[in-house]
């Protein structure tokens with residue numbers, strides 16, 4: 001990225017552990033991370049290393065044992081749960097391996113839902129949802145429910161839904177993990193292109209190193225902290 005880097009989100013010395021009787025599981029051990037506006041960042045690391053836990057904490061879906069997460073100047077874990085819910089709806093988009101679409105609603109309604117929740121005009125929300133579905137190549141599937149869509153199509157609906165409110169940050173957890181390599185590549189390319197156009201920052205957790213290598217920056221979760229993996233000097237973003 002050549003433009004001046006503006007900070008969007010800061011993970012500040014975040015730790016997370018679980019207690020189960022006598023047993024303590026330390027998952028995150030003082031993670032520091034800065035995400036810049038519009039950047040595309042991959043987090044890789046072995047299974048169980050804490051990648052999803054960190055992503056959830058960045059998205060207010062889990063709480064840190066200690067440390068802070070700042071999003072555009074707001075300290076997320078000092079906010080009320082009502083304010084956190086507004087931030088999840090307006091500023092964040094989520095994409096998961098298993099899309100989590102609402103099974104009884106059409107593709108169009110699934111995509112429009114976050115805009116309905118935001119209180120946007122219903123007609124306009126449906127128009128925006130249709131536009132986004134057309135952008136991801138699903139203009140011919142607007143009224144299909146998830147059960148009538150393929151895995152790759154469902155994932156494209158989930159991408160459109162994540163972007164409908166033009167979030168500042170999209171958090172994706174193995175978004176192509178259940179797709180074959182070619183569909184995975186397509187879905188990934190689509191997320192990256194749309195995120196770029198919307199000026200949305202994109203953080204993805206993945207096991208796929210070839211996909212991760214296409215991002216602006218790659219970090220590896222190891223021993224409870226993030227380590228720089230690839231080519232940080234090229235983008236001037238080393239932590």
Ligand SMILES: Nc1ncnc2c1ncn2[C@@H]1O[C@H](COP(=O)(O)OP(=O)(O)OP(=O)(O)O)[C@@H](O)[C@H]1O
Nearest residue numbers: 018020025027045046047048049050051052053054
């Ligand atoms: N409620 C819990 N109680 C105890 N340990 C937990 C709990 N939830 C998660 N863990 C542990 O936290 C660790 C990190 O889990 P996490 O899902 O963040 O890993 P990950 O790097 O995303 O793994 P994967 O790549 O396999 O999805 C795991 O070892 C897991 O067993």
